[in-house]
Amino acid sequence: MSRLTVNKTYKLYIGGKFPRTESGRYYELKGKKGNLLANVSHGSRKDFRNAVVAARKSFRGWWEANAYLRGQILYRIAEILEGRAEQFEDELRAQGSTPAAARKEVLKAIDLFVHYAGWSDKFQALFSSVNPVASPHFNFSVPEPTGVVAAVAPERSGLLGLSSVIAPIIVGGNSGVVLASQSRPLCSVTLAEVINSSDLPGGVVNILTGMRDELLPHLSSHMDVNALLLCSDDPAEQKLVQGEAVENVKRVRLHPDAPLDESPYHILDFQEIKTTWHPVGV
């Protein structure tokens, strides 16, 4: 018997919910043969504003969650990704990847979450120090999360690029608002579903889809965004972001338009070093 297919609605992910864009706009995503893959939410600056509010609200709770728990939650993201690998492969293939490349990308994304899950309770020890000082004090320097981080995921990679941006931001205790690839947005919504069922508190990760050139100025000018990660090869975009970020001295990190490799230094990118003096006892 024939049946009507049930097509997925690709929405945004803000504050642990999946709203449509408040603007009501969408754009059509076409496959290789010009077939319609999906109507993708064309997020607006107000969606971004709402996402920042959600991220700010969840930041402190996530920061104060213990490192072990953060690692467990990241590991759980990997677990659920593994179970839904096929769906991601299908989406990657629909957006132009070969079956082998799609398979490889999904596996790498899973491994990436496991990699960062492991770092959750170790990077702090690695990047901390006890400093020699010329007075009777202990002097420690320890990393603390920067706050709300906005990120522009690589354009040329649908799943791995997005994952490689999200994982190091959140494992360090930040909350994030991530703009997904405009031309490869399908995996972003599915990844949001994975994240949503992983016990990550709502608002820690917010994922938007939409037009990069439209949203980029707002990402970089928002006063309540503490840091910004831009994956781009375009000097004009880099200049725009750096210029706008000046107003509230946002920390800006630039990366090429490709997935970030697995490295604890990407965690350190969104950590601030806090130094504490403590008198030496008897």
Added chain:
Amino acid sequence: MSTPPIFPDLRILSTIDQVGVEERAQRFQARSIKKESKLSALKLAITMLDVTTLEGKDSPGKVRQMCAKAMRPLPEDPSIGPASAVCVYPRLVRVAKEAVGESGVKVASVATAFPSGQSRMKERLSEIRYAVGAGADEIDMVISRGKLLHGEFRGIFDEVVRCKEACGEAHLKVILETGELQTYDTVRVASEIAMAAGADFIKTSTGKVQPAATLPVTLVMLEAIQDFHDRTGRMVGMKPAGGIGNAKLALQYLVMVKETLGKAWLTKEKFRFGASSLTNDLLMQIRKQQTGRYQSADYFSKD
């Protein structure tokens, strides 16, 4: 008042259409105010603020800080504000009065065994006299909701009349505590009684009971004010308080006032917001309008 207040004829009141009121209030939430209109509404809202602190932990220092902010809400822009008044507990009236000085910012004090009103009339009146003596320009009294719900309307009337007498020159705002009044009809009755007894303002809530101010309940009170004005020619003010935490909601209230009572009520003499956290959101929205940048709470003083 030259003639003594007369108990209102409550038989003229018809039943409030609950669904109608809520639908009407809902409409105000669908308005969109942009650009210059938004900016001027935000600036107007700042001047209508009763900046409030009513906590057990209030200290002279906190009150002075709050007064400074009420007088000049946005340090870098003197064209913003000042707020209408600061609202404090009686013991802090003197501190507040000293802090606001001749700036034009009024000092309001809650009294009459705020927030419950559960005390003897003698003590409640003496609290008003104490606050007025300490320099309060405005008194926010609470009514005995238990009595009201019990049907002792005349008792409530007498209570307000005596408080009004005790106020002397000070303005009297009557808090109905609508969150405890159960129905819009009771809110309407309470509004009528308070206005007839001489209230200068009627106010929704203490802020200590949920729900506090809502759009529908404010609409019921605004309509009561309208009818009272039609009958007597006296303009009573309105003060929604509690639960108005963001600028968007504040603007919806302003639209509602304008469309229910008209422009004459869109002044700080006739309309106030009782709020503690609204100030910063208004300021952040003003800065957003001026700069085009979304703002962060990090750059605005907390009290």
